[in-house]
Amino acid sequence: MIKVQNLTKKFDDLVAVNNISFDVKEGEIFSFLGPNGAGKTTTIKMLTTILRPTQGQIKLNGFDVVKEPTKARQSFGIVFQDYSLDDELTAWENMEFHGILYGVPKEIRRSRIEYLLKLVELWERKNDLVKNFSGGMKRRLETARGLLHHPRILFLDEPTLGLDPQTRNLTWSYIKNLNKEEGVTVFFTTHYMEEAEKIAERVAIIDYGKIVAQGTPVELKEKTKTQSLEEAFIKLTGHQIREEKANSIDRMRMRRRARFGR
């Protein structure tokens, strides 16, 4: 379902992703792990057609993301790591916008939006502007939106970051259900190792732009002779704390926050 071959991304002299290859089978739940700045988000951005690879090939659902981006885009859904909602629209309008862009027929769209907004407990607030939502509410809305069009592949970039355990549980059970019932392939990144261990069928660990290990959680534990995926992860990637390089947009956000206090 996802086929990545010799993928490389360079930013000037920095090699963010260095010649990685992996496959994710149809209907599989795959987790992509790594410390901050290891290349996770860059990889997801290339997989989801927003960054052009420097080298290598990516196929989603059989479509080359560089040559046939629109067909590839039709095949996946994504929940981004950072906000991607329109603040000036209501929760309902954000969902509706997404549903229409992905061509979900009206009847299905309406009922699914209702179901999902109820699931993430935002139904009562459906007509409120998103700018009046708290961080957690925005996150929940974002997750609900990513699930709206029942894609063949679902990308989740730290989907449960900042969610309380209740919502986290609900989100995962919905995703697992989607995976089981409709055979949706799930590709997610997370910093919660117990989440990856519990949910992923296979994981890949990336560090300094290279894949250092991949296999089932059990295989990785056996290989590193550890008791949990967290220990295995630390053994493979070391104890050192990484600093991420801020990109220009992050810098701009920081300036805005500093100036306008948001």
Place this chain on the structure above:
Amino acid sequence: MKIYIVWLRQIKRYFRSRSRLIGSIAQPLLFLLAFGFGFGPIFQKAGGGNYIQFLTPGIIGMAILTTSLFSGAEIIWDRQFGFLKEMLVAPISRLEIMIGRTLGGATVAVFQGIIVFLISFLVGFRPQGFFWPLVLIFMFLVAILFCALGTTIGSLLEDIQGFQLIMNFLVMPLFFLSGALFPLQGLPQIFIKIALANPLSYGVDGLRASLIGGAHFGFLVDFVVLGVITTLFLVLGSYFFSKMET
């Protein structure tokens, strides 16, 4: 349907932001009042006729120019607030997004132009030989042209400060050197050449001709020049927008 929802979003955002609504009408209004009443008597004495009559089409053009160009800033906002990603990964082509945005921005700009037009009645503007379909056509042409230019600039820049800087360097010269404020006849050669290279000149001329009659370049020239430049900017805008990465 996809283009429609992108368009609808622009419209909703515009009508929800009251400060934008008022702010973008206040400036043309100030110009209309200050220049209209300030230079009116001199213009009359010099044999130019009623200055408000002459000025109003130019001010309508200016209102449309400003709103259209600034619609390009929305791309930068969307990028900053992350919403651009939502659109870029969706199964909609960049061209469709660009068309939806441009039409949305143009609709808003034309709406502004119409408001200024209506307000101008209060200060004594009276259209003569007024032919409204032509007025609307020229309004839309000017709007689409500068929306496409705004998109081009918005796609190339990453932060809003840079965008504002460029806008300030663009809006005023385009406006002042377009024949919006004074007739182009009898100006020094250099000014005439600059005005000829300024797309807004043809927009203002077309608006003036369809509102009060008396075209400087002539309808056909206005229409063809605007059409060609609009197409050019649309191609340019789509190209840069399609090359954009977040």
